Amino acid sequence: MAAGKTDTGGSTELSWRAEFHDPALEALFRRTMQAHDACQMRHALWVAAGLFLAFSVADYHLLGFSNAFFVLITTRTSVALACLLLALALRKRTALAQRPLPINLICLLGISTLLLTIPLRPAPDGIHLASIVVASMALYLFVPNRLPWMLIWNVYLVTGFAIVVPLWDPLPGGLMATSLLLLGFVNLLGWMSVLRLNRLQREQFASLLEERAINRQLQAEIEERSQLEERLRYMACTDDLTGIANRRRFFELAERELRRAQRDHSPLVLCMVDIDLFKSLNDRHGHAVGDIVLSTVAGCCQSVLRETDIIGRYGGEEFVIALPKANLYTATTIAERLRERVASLSLPMVPDRHALSVTVGISRVEPGETRLDPALLRADQALYDGKARGRNCVVVAHHGPSLSAMEA
Numbered sequence: 094m095a096a097g098k099t100d101t102g103g104s105t106e107l108s109w110r111a112e113f114h115d116p117a118l119e120a121l122f123r124r125t126m127q128a129h130d131a132c133q134m135r136h137a138l139w140v141a142a143g144l145f146l147a148f149s150v151a152d153y154h155l156l157g158f159s160n161a162f163f164v165l166i167t168t169r170t171s172v173a174l175a176c177l178l179l180a181l182a183l184r185k186r187t188a189l190a191q192r193p194l195p196i197n198l199i200c201l202l203g204i205s206t207l208l209l210t211i212p213l214r215p216a217p218d219g220i221h222l223a224s225i226v227v228a229s230m231a232l233y234l235f236v237p238n239r240l241p242w243m244l245i246w247n248v249y250l251v252t253g254f255a256i257v258v259p260l261w262d263p264l265p266g267g268l269m270a271t272s273l274l275l276l277g278f279v280n281l282l283g284w285m286s287v288l289r290l291n292r293l294q295r296e297q298f299a300s301l302l303e304e305r306a307i308n309r310q311l312q313a314e315i316e317e318r319s320q321l322e323e324r325l326r327y328m329a330c331t332d333d334l335t336g337i338a339n340r341r342r343f344f345e346l347a348e349r350e351l352r353r354a355q356r357d358h359s360p361l362v363l364c365m366v367d368i369d370l371f372k373s374l375n376d377r378h379g380h381a382v383g384d385i386v387l388s389t390v391a392g393c394c395q396s397v398l399r400e401t402d403i404i405g406r407y408g409g410e411e412f413v414i415a416l417p418k419a420n421l422y423t424a425t426t427i428a429e430r431l432r433e434r435v436a437s438l439s440l441p442m443v444p445d446r447h448a449l450s451v452t453v454g455i456s457r458v459e460p461g462e463t464r465l466d467p468a469l470l471r472a473d474q475a476l477y478d479g480k481a482r483g484r485n486c487v488v489v490a491h492h493g494p495s496l497s498a499m500e501a
């Protein structure tokens with residue numbers, strides 16, 4: 094496997110036993126596989142317990158109720174019980190699958206019992222060899238991630254076989270050599286299979302980690318882009334200085350309200366708000382103070398409006414407000430409240446307490462008007478009327494005999 098790096102910087106290089114060189118990565122792999130390993134080992138232990146007990150039936154047929162039978166059934170039952178206990182314990186504590194002690198104890202008991210059958214139970218030559226071969230493969234394949242330990246137990250198994258067989262049931266020289274060669278080959282096969290399995294599992298795990306890292310990176314990029322988009326959208330719609338809608342956004346929202354008003358035959362009123370003598374304020378106190386006054390007045394406007402009302406910066410020191418479902422009387426009340434609030438403002442950077450005031454021009458959208466421009470023009474005209482009348486006032490554009498200019 095080509096050596097790579099995980100996103101945490103760990104190397105995915107494998108050791109001679111096909112485990113990760115990086116101990117942290119190996120520990121992570123084992124933790125990830127823990128439940129799976131425990132499940133696999135539990136099944137193997139159930140099968141092993143069943144097999145050990147099942148062979149007692151064969152022992153009985155071969156030995157009857159002899160001493161040898163009782164020794165064998167005792168050891169077989171001990172192994173089976175140990176297997177069952179560990180299988181039950183693994184159900185609750187999956188971490189036991191990766192602890193060497195319990196499984197090593199069972200290996201010791203199981204292999205010793207298997208070797209004990211050679212002197213205690215007479216059987217044709219091939220039967221003992223076959224059970225050793227099966228046990229050897231089982232050790233390699235069913236005990237996960239314990240390759241060096243399983244090699245040690247296999248050495249015990251083969252060495253035991255090589256010692257016990259000549260002592261109790263000697264084989265012809267050629268047959269013994271063939272058996273040992275066969276066992277050597279079985280070990281090689283088991284070893285290679287486990288190496289291959291370990292390598293495949295870890296390669297898959299490393300790819301999974303890599304994939305997750307790429308996904309996380311993509312997720313972060315997507316989030317960054319959507320934040321950027323959100324920011325751009327905000328910037329495209331908002332006036333930088335005051336934080337209220339810019340002119341483009343105001344028209345977008347107000348035109349939507351106009352269509353709704355036409356549909357529902359409900360009123361829509363527009364107000365133009367202009368800060369009085371702003372040029373002289375700018376000249377006297379500087380542009381920076383002018384900016385603060387602009388955003389303070391914008392805040393005042395917002396404070397007198399309902400959530401459904403729309404406010405935007407029309408340009409310079411002029412604001413525009415759309416009041417859906419409001420008649421001229423309501424609009425005038427709101428504008429008066431705004432005018433009073435601005436007049437009562439006391440800003441530390443503007444020493445003259447009465448310096449701040451606004452003039453408001455008001456006009457309603459007449460039935461049948463499909464654009465905002467005519468009403469805006471009338472509100473603007475009313476605003477200039479207000480300026481001509483001395484400022485700091487609210488003026489309603491002439492709509493009919495019932496409504497005349499209203500001054501503060």
Ligand SMILES: Nc1nc2c(ncn2[C@@H]2O[C@H](COP(=O)(O)OP(=O)(O)OP(=O)(O)O)[C@@H](O)[C@H]2O)c(=O)[nH]1
Nearest residue numbers: 367368369370371372373375380383384409410480
């Ligand atoms: N500080 C600041 N000043 C601005 C901004 N936009 C426009 N202005 C200033 O606003 C002032 C507008 O002044 P005018 O249109 O002459 O009107 P005014 O002085 O308010 O007089 P009246 O409207 O007749 O009461 C100009 O001096 C502009 O430079 C801004 O974003 N910040």
